[in-house]
Every structure is written in C-alpha cells, then in structure tokens.
Amino acid sequence: MPAPFLRKLSKLLTPLAGSLALAGALYLAGNTYQKAGAEALEMVFRVLAYALNIGLILFAAQFVHRLIQIVLLEGLVGSALGEPVPRLLVQLSGLVVFSIAFAAIAGYVFKQDLTVLWAASGVLGVVLGMAVREPLLDICSGLALNLDRPIRIGEHIRLHKVGDITIEGRVQEISWRSTRLKDDCGNIVVVPNSRIAASTITNHSRPGPFLEFMTCIVMDATVPAERVLRILEAAALEASAAFTVAGAGKPYARVRSVTLNGVEYGVFFDTPVELRFRARSMVLQKVLEHLNAAGLRPAWPKGERAPGDPVAVEWRTVELPVIMQAMAATPLLGDMPADDLEVLAEEARLRRMTAGTTLVQAGETAMAAYVVLEGLLAAEPARGRGGQQETARSIGPGGVIGATALLQGAIHGETVRCSTGVLLVEVTLDAVRAMAMHRPESAELLSRRVAAQVVSDLRARKGGRVSFADEADLAADVLAHIRRAAGLLHVGTT
Numbered sequence: 430m431p432a433p434f435l436r437k438l439s440k441l442l443t444p445l446a447g448s449l450a451l452a453g454a455l456y457l458a459g460n461t462y463q464k465a466g467a468e469a470l471e472m473v474f475r476v477l478a479y480a481l482n483i484g485l486i487l488f489a490a491q492f493v494h495r496l497i498q499i500v501l502l503e504g505l506v507g508s509a510l511g512e513p514v515p516r517l518l519v520q521l522s523g524l525v526v527f528s529i530a531f532a533a534i535a536g537y538v539f540k541q542d543l544t545v546l547w548a549a550s551g552v553l554g555v556v557l558g559m560a561v562r563e564p565l566l567d568i569c570s571g572l573a574l575n576l577d578r579p580i581r582i583g584e585h586i587r588l589h590k591v592g593d594i595t596i597e598g599r600v601q602e603i604s605w606r607s608t609r610l611k612d613d614c615g616n617i618v619v620v621p622n623s624r625i626a627a628s629t630i631t632n633h634s635r636p637g638p639f640l641e642f643m644t645c646i647v648m649d650a651t652v653p654a655e656r657v658l659r660i661l662e663a664a665a666l667e668a669s670a671a672f673t674v675a676g677a678g679k680p681y682a683r684v685r686s687v688t689l690n691g692v693e694y695g696v697f698f699d700t701p702v703e704l705r706f707r708a709r710s711m712v713l714q715k716v717l718e719h720l721n722a723a724g725l726r727p728a729w730p731k732g733e734r735a736p737g738d739p740v741a742v743e744w745r746t747v748e749l750p751v752i753m754q755a756m757a758a759t760p761l762l763g764d765m766p767a768d769d770l771e772v773l774a775e776e777a778r779l780r781r782m783t784a785g786t787t788l789v790q791a792g793e794t795a796m797a798a799y800v801v802l803e804g805l806l807a808a809e810p811a812r813g814r815g816g817q818q819e820t821a822r823s824i825g826p827g828g829v830i831g832a833t834a835l836l837q838g839a840i841h842g843e844t845v846r847c848s849t850g851v852l853l854v855e856v857t858l859d860a861v862r863a864m865a866m867h868r869p870e871s872a873e874l875l876s877r878r879v880a881a882q883v884v885s886d887l888r889a890r891k892g893g894r895v896s897f898a899d900e901a902d903l904a905a906d907v908l909a910h911i912r913r914a915a916g917l918l919h920v921g922t923t
Contacts, residue, residue, distance in 0.1 A: 482534075486538070490529070490530035567607065568622070570623045575603065579630050580603075585634050587633065588624070593628070596618060596620060633702040642700060647692065650687070657682075659803055659850040660719045666679065668714070669712075671708075672704045677699035724754070749771070752777065765878075772867045778855050785847060786847050788853075790844050791810070794839075794840055795839060795840065795841055801828040807822070808821060808843040811844070837883070838910045858911075883903060
C-alpha cells in the first residue's frame with residue numbers, strides 16, 4: 430500500500446482501538462461502570478434536548494424576523510414609501526425579535542424566573558443609559574431619520590445651527606450612530622445623528638437635482654437696460670451648455686437694483702449644487718466676452734475712470750467703429766482694408782430680433798449676410814439623406830451667417846433661430862456694390878476670400894479632394910456673381 434494511505438489509516442486506528450478497549454472494560458467491569466455510562470448517556474440526552482429546544486426557538490425567531498421583513502417592512506411599508514426600507518428598521522426589528530427569543534430560552538429551556546431577570550435588566554439599563562447617553566441619543570436620532578426620511582442617500586444637504594459651523598455634502602451612508610457626508614472638496618465628514626436631528630436641514634436635492642444660483646454685475650446707468658439684459662442672457666445661455674442638467678430652466682437676467690456706481694443686474698442659472706462655483710466662473714467669463722464684443726465693460730466706481738474708458742454717449746448706441754471691429758474679427762473680412770470695412774459698415778444696417786424668431790430658413794435664397802453683435806443664435810443644419818437631424822450649433826458675438834451663400838448666389842444650408850434677443854449687422858449686395866464702387870479690386874479680394882473659405886469647408890468634409898484649380902474657378906464664379914448682382918459687370922475689367 431502507498432505510504433500516505435498507511436499514515437492516514439494509522440491516525441484512524443489509534444482512536445478506534447482506544448474506544449474498543451474502554452467499551453470492553455466498561456462492559457466487563459460490572460454495574461459501577463455501566464451506571465456511569467448510563468448517567469453519561471442521560472447527560473448527553475439532556476444536553477441534546479437543550480440544544481434542540483434552543484435551535485427550535487432560534488429558527489422560529491429567524492422565521493418571524495424574515496416574515497416581518499418581507500411581508501410587513503418590504504411589502505407594506507416599502508410600498509407606502511415607494512422606495513427600499515431603511516436598513517436600520519430591518520436591524521431594529523431583528524433586535525426586538527431575537528431579544529424575545531433569548532428571553533424565551535432563559536424562561537422555557539433553563540427554567541429561569543423572568544421577573545427577576547427583567548428587574549435586573551431594568552436596573553442595569555438605567556446604569557447603562559446614564560453611561561452611554563450620547564450613543565443612545567445618536568441611535569434614537571438615527572431611527573427618527575430613517576422613519577421621517579428628511580434626507581436620503583445620494584442627496585446633497587446643508588446642516589446649519591445657530592452658533593455652530595455649517596456642514597454641506599452629499600449623503601453617503603446613514604448608520605445607527607452617524608451619517609457620512611462627502612463634502613464639495615471630496616472629504617468624508619462623519620456627523621453624529623443627534624447633531625443632524627438638532628440642526629436645520631436644507632435639502633438641495635429636492636424637489637429637483639439642481640438649484641438656481643445668481644451672480645451679479647454692475648453696468649453704467651447710461652447703457653440701455655434692454656441691451657444689457659440681451660447680452661447677459663445670451664452669455665449665460667452659451668455658458669450653461671457646459672453644466673446644465675435635464676429639466677433645468679433657461680438662464681435669465683433681471684435688473685436687481687440701481688446703485689451709486691450704476692445698475693446692478695443679476696444673472697440667474699440652474700446648476701447642480703456641486704458645480705455652482707465652476708458654473709458661476711463660466712458664466713462670468715462668457716459675460717465678459719460678450720460685453721467686450723459689444724464694446725462695453727462693467728461699471729467703474731464713480732469718480733474713477735480707467736484709461737480708455739468710453740464716454741457716456743458712446744455707450745448709448747452702437748457706433749461705426751464697433752461695427753467695423755466686429756466685421757474685422759470675422760474670417761471672411763479680417764484681411765479687408767480699413768476703408769473697405771468702413772464703407773461696408775456705413776451701408777449696413779442694424780437689425781434687432783426677439784428670442785424665438787427665425788432669422789433664415791434652410792433652402793431659401795440668401796438675400797443678406799449677418800454679423801452677430803449681441804445675443805445668441807442656434808443654427809440647425811438641413812436634414813441629410815437619411816432624414817437624420819444633426820445637432821444644432823450656437824452662434825455668438827462675432828459669428829457670421831449667410832455670407833458665402835449671399836456672395837455665391839446660393840441658398841442657406843441651415844435654419845438659424847434666435848435663442849435670445851439679438852442685435853445683428855445686416856449686409857446686403859447693395860453694401861457690397863458700394864464697396865466695389867469705392868475700390869473695384871475689393872470685389873476680387875472678397876471673391877478670393879469666399880472661394881478659400883468654401884474650399885476649406887469642402888476639404889474638411891471630403892478629406893482634401895479639392896484642387897487649387899477648383900478654388901480659382903470658384904473665385905471667378907463668385908466675382909462674376911458679385912459684379913452681376915451689383916450691376917458692376919464692367920467695373921475693374923480691361
């Protein structure tokens with residue numbers, strides 16, 4: 430036989446031989462050993478009876494606990510609450526059931542007087558209650574929090590109490606003694622349940638997962654309020670794309686007060702509470718960008734003037750230099766001489782439109798080009814062959830609408846609607862005609878710029894399958910269209 434098997438067999442033979450030897454001695458030794466064996470057997474049966482009774486009571490307690498948990502708590506209470514039952518209630522029900530089970534074991538199995546036991550436990554409970562008052566208060570407060578449900582796991586709350594520090598964070602766990610919060614810096618804050626019960630709770634997650642926040646900006650009183658509100662709402666709407674959530678309201682601006690330094694405006698926006706500081710920074714950044722594009726700046730304290738601060742009359746209307754600056758910032762007109770831009774700006778007209786109106790419709794012939802001075806628009810591309818609608822893009826200050834379509838004599842490829850009130854510079858072919866009459870070579874320069882932009886867009890879409898000859902032919906077609914539409918077919922030709 431193999432050696433490992435023999436070693437295992439020897440381990441069994443030793444206790445087996447000892448058992449047989451003792452059993453034989455007990456049988457042959459007479460009544461004394463037999464009586465000892467009978468008493469030992471009786472003790473075994475008694476212990477076995479205790480074990481069976483204790484096991485029966487514990488299994489019955491486990492059944493009752495499961496019955497309470499499934500039928501009463503999860504079935505009735507859970508259906509009434511519309512959410513999972515707090516774990517603390519399940520644990521508390523188990524504590525009560527098993528306390529009764531252990532009392533039954535002491536009284537029924539071990540025949541103990543429960544009156545004396547309860548009296549002793551009452552005195553012990555008073556002593557322990559005085560010694561562990563704070564933990565018991567935390568446990569009772571935790572039970573109240575689970576029953577009343579002022580806060581839930583995953584919600585963002587703020588705890589504030591007179592004379593105490595304010596604690597903010599998102600609820601991570603609610604246990605018997607404490608509640609764990611994750612604050613806005615990512616730290617875990619453990620708060621005793623008794624402190625939560627004694628504090629005023631602001632729940633930032635109800636009724637929705639976001640809050641309305643506000644940031645203020647002061648503008649000079651000489652700037653029309655309608656113009657400032659349009660700029661602020663457009664800036665907030667553009668910035669909100671980075672932090673808005675489903676169901677959040679549209680950002681808006683309001684006049685808050687008139688101060689000695691100017692008019693104070695409030696910009697209101699909805700954002701999750703953790704993002705409020707970043708959202709405010711993004712909104713203010715966009716506000717400054719839109720104000721700069723409009724030639725405006727926040728108000729300075731009265732009695733102080735920064736170098737280059739515009740005088741009041743220039744703040745009332747959009748002057749010619751502002752229009753020229755907006756044109757020069759566009760890719761199409763950026764390299765045009767200043768005197769050409771001046772002619773275009775003089776011939777152009779300002780156009781104001783309200784939020785929700787349509788500026789141009791996809792498929793219609795382009796009759797004018799537009800440069801955005803203030804506000805925000807949304808451009809929706811025409812549906813493709815598969816009928817799928819592409820995502821709309823935002824057009825803010827400095828954006829150009831319909832320039833290449835106008836100068837090519839083509840149709841608009843996008844439907845452009847006003848997301849907010851907007852202020853536009855409208856440039857028609859009459860303005861282009863005036864520029865060409867002022868300097869005929871300007872039409873050639875403009876046609877080359879249009880061709881370069883169209884070819885650049887085609888290369889981006891088709892992967893570079895457009896030649897320089899195609900660009901030259903396109904420039905010639907654009908130049909012919911400009912001269913024909915403006916009545917200048919013989920201007921600048923030899």
